[in-house]
Amino acid sequence: MTLTSAPEQRLEEMLPKTFRVIGKEWETTDTATLFFEDVAGDPIEFVPGQFMMLYVFGLGEVPISIAGNRLDDHTLMHTVRAVGAVTDGICGLETGDEVGIRGPFGTGWPLEAAIGRDLLIITGGIGLAPLRPAVLQAIDTSDKLSSLSLLYGARTPKDLLYKQDLLGWEASTDINVETTVDRAGFDWRGDVGLVTTLLPRIDFEPENTDAFVCGPEVMMRVVARELRNTGVPKERIAVSLERNMKCGIGFCGHCQYGSDFLCKTGPVVPFDRFERRMTAGEI
Amino acid sequence: MSLESLKSSAQLLMDLDEDGLEFLESVATEVVFPAGAIIFEEDQYADTFYLVADGKAGLEVVLATRPPVLLETVGPGEMLGVSWLTYPYRWAWRARAVNRSTLVAFDADAVRARCREDHKLAASVYLTVADESGRRLHAARVRLLDLYPGGRE
Amino acid sequence: MGRANAPIASPNVSTHVVARSELDLLLELLASDGYEVVGPTVRDGAIIYDHIGSTRDLPVGWTDQQDGGKYRLSRRDDEALFGYNVGPSSWKTFLFPPRLELFRVEQNGNGTRFLLNDVESPRRALFGVKSCELAAIAIQDKVFLASGHVDANYAARRENLFIVAVDCGTASGSCFCVSMDTGPGCESGFDLRITEIVSGDGFEYLIQSGTPEGASLADRLAARSADDTHIEARDAALDNARSEMGLSMDTEGLRDLMVDGFDHPRWQEVADRCLTCGNCTLVCPTCFCSTATDSVTLDGVASRTRVWDSCFSLDFTGLHGHPVRSSAKSRYRQWMTHKLATWQDQFGTMGCVGCGRCITWCPVGIDITAEVRAMREEVSV
Numbered sequence: 001m002t003l004t005s006a007p008e009q010r011l012e013e014m015l016p017k018t019f020r021v022i023g024k025e026w027e028t029t030d031t032a033t034l035f036f037e038d039v040a041g042d043p044i045e046f047v048p049g050q051f052m053m054l055y056v057f058g059l060g061e062v063p064i065s066i067a068g069n070r071l072d073d074h075t076l077m078h079t080v081r082a083v084g085a086v087t088d089g090i091c092g093l094e095t096g097d098e099v100g101i102r103g104p105f106g107t108g109w110p111l112e113a114a115i116g117r118d119l120l121i122i123t124g125g126i127g128l129a130p131l132r133p134a135v136l137q138a139i140d141t142s143d144k145l146s147s148l149s150l151l152y153g154a155r156t157p158k159d160l161l162y163k164q165d166l167l168g169w170e171a172s173t174d175i176n177v178e179t180t181v182d183r184a185g186f187d188w189r190g191d192v193g194l195v196t197t198l199l200p201r202i203d204f205e206p207e208n209t210d211a212f213v214c215g216p217e218v219m220m221r222v223v224a225r226e227l228r229n230t231g232v233p234k235e236r237i238a239v240s241l242e243r244n245m246k247c248g249i250g251f252c253g254h255c256q257y258g259s260d261f262l263c264k265t266g267p268v269v270p271f272d273r274f275e276r277r278m279t280a281g282e283i
Numbered sequence: 284m285s286l287e288s289l290k291s292s293a294q295l296l297m298d299l300d301e302d303g304l305e306f307l308e309s310v311a312t313e314v315v316f317p318a319g320a321i322i323f324e325e326d327q328y329a330d331t332f333y334l335v336a337d338g339k340a341g342l343e344v345v346l347a348t349r350p351p352v353l354l355e356t357v358g359p360g361e362m363l364g365v366s367w368l369t370y371p372y373r374w375a376w377r378a379r380a381v382n383r384s385t386l387v388a389f390d391a392d393a394v395r396a397r398c399r400e401d402h403k404l405a406a407s408v409y410l411t412v413a414d415e416s417g418r419r420l421h422a423a424r425v426r427l428l429d430l431y432p433g434g435r436e
Numbered sequence: 437m438g439r440a441n442a443p444i445a446s447p448n449v450s451t452h453v454v455a456r457s458e459l460d461l462l463l464e465l466l467a468s469d470g471y472e473v474v475g476p477t478v479r480d481g482a483i484i485y486d487h488i489g490s491t492r493d494l495p496v497g498w499t500d501q502q503d504g505g506k507y508r509l510s511r512r513d514d515e516a517l518f519g520y521n522v523g524p525s526s527w528k529t530f531l532f533p534p535r536l537e538l539f540r541v542e543q544n545g546n547g548t549r550f551l552l553n554d555v556e557s558p559r560r561a562l563f564g565v566k567s568c569e570l571a572a573i574a575i576q577d578k579v580f581l582a583s584g585h586v587d588a589n590y591a592a593r594r595e596n597l598f599i600v601a602v603d604c605g606t607a608s609g610s611c612f613c614v615s616m617d618t619g620p621g622c623e624s625g626f627d628l629r630i631t632e633i634v635s636g637d638g639f640e641y642l643i644q645s646g647t648p649e650g651a652s653l654a655d656r657l658a659a660r661s662a663d664d665t666h667i668e669a670r671d672a673a674l675d676n677a678r679s680e681m682g683l684s685m686d687t688e689g690l691r692d693l694m695v696d697g698f699d700h701p702r703w704q705e706v707a708d709r710c711l712t713c714g715n716c717t718l719v720c721p722t723c724f725c726s727t728a729t730d731s732v733t734l735d736g737v738a739s740r741t742r743v744w745d746s747c748f749s750l751d752f753t754g755l756h757g758h759p760v761r762s763s764a765k766s767r768y769r770q771w772m773t774h775k776l777a778t779w780q781d782q783f784g785t786m787g788c789v790g791c792g793r794c795i796t797w798c799p800v801g802i803d804i805t806a807e808v809r810a811m812r813e814e815v816s817v
Contacts, residue, residue: 013585014538014539014588015538015539015550015552016539016550017550018547018548018549018550028433030432039547039548055541055740057541057543057548057732057738058541058730058731058732058738059730060728060730060740061728061730061740081432083432083756083757084756084757098543098547098548099548100541100548100550124430124431125430125431125432126431126432153431154431155429155431155432155433156433158433159431159432159433180356182426182429182431183352183353184352184353185350185351185352185353186319186341186343186350186351186353186379186381188353189339189381189382190356191339191356191358192341192353192354192355192356193355193356193422193426194422194425194426196422197355197418197422200358200360200361201358201359215430215431216430216431218425218428218430219425219430222421222425242755243753243755243760244752244753244754244755244760246726246727246728247726247728249584249585250583250584250585251579251580251583251585251587251724251726252725252726252727252728252745253724253725253726253745253747254725254727254745254752254753256770256774256778258695258778259777259778259781259782261782264584280698280699281766282760282761282762282763282765282766282769283698283760283761283766283770
């Protein structure tokens with residue numbers, strides 16, 4: 001039985017390309033931002049919110065969101081927290097080292113849909129990384145938004161990512177930035193408390209608001225419901241869900257979340273479609 | 284001056300009728316605290332309660348072996364502490380101005396006394412504080428989960 | 437669920453009758469046409485799939501007794517070639533290999549090079565594919581070829597496949613293909629279809645072609661046209677299989693039963709018996725989950741290898757070092773809900789073909805059909 005197919009071109013989806021580290025900055029004591037270039041010199045194209053599969057020689061492969069600016073098509077930026085063998089390996093890379101990268105995979109933040117509306121970007125912890133490209137793109141198009149706000153929560157002031165970016169954004173008139181932490185001493189001049197307690201500080205018209213939320217799942221539920229309580233339509237709230245993506249193209253089965261393969265229909269999904277699953281547990 | 288701005292931002296004042304508002308105005312004074320100034324002490328009798336008009340104030344706890352920890356901050360329109368309303372009318376935590384802050388201070392004894400007589404006012408005041416307490420309890424529980432990873436110490 | 441298991445419209449057309457010796461010729465022709473022929477054979481007390489050269493390599497005169505957690509071979513009182521049911525092997529081994537190296541990596545002074553292995557596209561003939569297994573192959577085709585991405589390795593292995601299907605004249609205590617509308621007769625998805633029918637003291641074989649490739653091969657056999665008595669004999673064989681069908685499953689509204697039954701107490705009950713060993717996923721002819729392992733040789737070449745994985749393993753959902761599905765209950769629920777319900781959302785078909793392998797090879801005899809019944813009974817209380 002003969003089936004038509006084009007195996008040559010499809011194999012590439014599982015084959016990493018060689019990327020070289022061109023810079024590294026430690027964000028916190030265990031989280032590093034790495035900058036890569038494609039050794040072949042091909043431009044990097046992605047939609048904010050998408051992820052790549054990063055392969056470290058002999059150690060394995062992990063899904064990592066893209067944190068860089070979509071306008072810089074020569075630099076691929078990833079922020080990685082060292083929590084296992086492969087991410088330890090990534091954080092241990094130095095300038096000049098080479099890794100394998102394939103992608104991008106998955107869905108992006110629905111920025112187009114937010115045009116003409118108030119856009120709230122709410123994030124906690126390392127959840128700012130997948131949102132950073134969206135923040136940058138939103139700032140670029142802020143004249144087309146009614147308003148643009150970033151609410152960011154972290155554990156302590158030391159754990160805030162992208163401190164230089166935050167200073168710049170705080171000084172910018174294109175975006176309102178409010179930052180809060182869970183723990184701080186009195187040398188911290190910012191806020192202390194849950195990220196949702198910052199909502200009253202922001203001017204937005206709930207029924208005309210889109211929200212992008214990224215953080216631990218329970219944080220996203222709490223934030224999404226607080227937004228709903230203020231009147232933001234649930235279908236206008238996008239969240240980024242994370243599972244154990246292994247292949248990125250819906251074959252390995254690991255990232256199933258109900259009937260969704262999150263590597264294909266996620267990671268960015270509308271909250272209302274997943275709310276029940278997020279509350280059920282162990283799906 | 285500051286009280287005027289709070290009428291459109293502080294839930295407590297927004298929910299009151301004319302009579303209630305007039306009464307609260309009669310027991311209100313404006314206070315300015317420089318950054319770092321202590322507003323009230325832990326376990327101090329709450330003869331005054333505060334709404335933040337401008338700036339930022341926070342509740343802090345003093346620890347034996349570490350510098351004081353900031354538990355929660357409140358900004359414009361928000362109430363600084365909720366333990367003034369209920370027995371034993373003592374502040375649970377110390378409060379401090381994070382930045383230079385303008386607060387409106389209310390005579391807590393007078394408000395509590397009036398609430399015993401004026402149930403309409405009491406309903407507004409208690410509802411606002413119950414609402415705020417619920418929100419803070421919810422936030423505290425979420426924070427109890429220690430959701431965000433922290434860097435290695 | 438595409439196919440109705442109704443009688444075939446024109447049963448006589450292109451159906452021929454051959455003697456057993458012609459099946460040996462068929463195997464020889466396949467081999468001489470360059471096909472690597474694999475089919476059922478007895479090994480280690482079970483019927484598995486491996487290379488065969490003649491009908492003597494088939495499980496001649498063997499059958500099997502199957503039930504929850506039980507599999508035994510026994511002798512038949514005749515010398516039938518196909519008088520048994522599916523064993524622990526499934527054809528997915530040949531299309532979706534248990535281990536497959538994805539790429540190699542060389543890292544040295546000249547940089548890092550990722551090297552693809554050549555994709556194997558063997559000319560392979562699967563001999564003796566039962567109707568439930570045809571259905572399983574059709575399901576994996578949807579997963580690997582028609583889900584928006586194409587698995588190049590699967591496509592290459594699938595491309596030069598020749599399928600000789602065989603109708604079931606018998607069924608085991610674990611079989612329920614009738615419920616799943618996948619058997620016992622083969623209707624599509626084959627190059628050639630064989631039915632073993634009784635003829636005097638021995639057997640004859642009906643041969644029907646499903647493709648031009650099948651027809652041209654069948655033309656090379658010494659055959660005569662089938663008449664009505666042959667077709668009646670085939671119907672009788674299929675009826676016998678239907679009558680022996682050990683189990684049944686009511687598929688009506690199954691998707692919602694599973695999805696809406698997320699908090700059903702039955703999940704805990706089955707979890708108390710389930711060992712989370714993953715046998716069911718390994719013997720299942722449609723389970724497609726995989727993971728990848730990494731290694732480095734002493735001379736410094738790294739490789740990444742895809743291996744079958746099971747949703748019953750704790751690592752399967754590992755996220756930052758913690759499993760999402762840690763309880764046995766959640767892992768059994770995922771497997772069964774996926775198989776019967778969410779699979780339909782993903783691929784427009786159920787993931788179960790009624791072959792009964794998961795029941796037979798479950799060490800504690802958990803029966804998916806009994807679990808569906810239990811879900812129905814208790815939900816309706």
